[in-house]
Amino acid sequence: MPDYIIRPIYNDQQDEIVDLIIHIQQQEFNIPVTLNDQPDLLDIEKNYHAGGGNFWGAFKGDELVGTIALIDIGHHAGTIRKMFVKDGHRGTGLAQQLLDTLLHYSREKQITDLYLGTSAVLKAAHRFYERNGFVLTDINEFPTYFPRMPVDTMFYWLEIG
Structure with missing residues (x-):
């Protein structure tokens, strides 16, 4: 398995974040977003870090x-967002490392319920x-406090201990 470094990332890497996510959404999966x-x-810091959530990046070099x-939505609940792995790094265990990082952080923050929305075309993600x-x-x-994204059509829930 390739060596990846997973760490919190902030606004100073906004361009890299946007380039990665938009490319995957638009070019690879034709999601009209x-x-x-x-x-x-x-504003990664305002929308993720400031509310008690986090935004992680995985780096190869x-x-x-x-x-x-992760967005902390209160009520011991969180919303998973922006889970993307660049083509060429899928199937390496990186997605699992990213999710495990988020789950560990969620447990530390006493989050017991995780929610997410996704697109119907992302079959491997399902x-x-x-x-x-x-x-x-x-x-x-x-719950009514789940922040739904208009492009999402499928929804998942996980109770964590």
């Missing part, structure tokens, strides 16, 4: 090759979440 649809990416983020115990859940069963 733009940067304007994701204003959270324009100096190159950003993956991301995952399998990954289900392998990790996430349950496909109707959005109407999610």
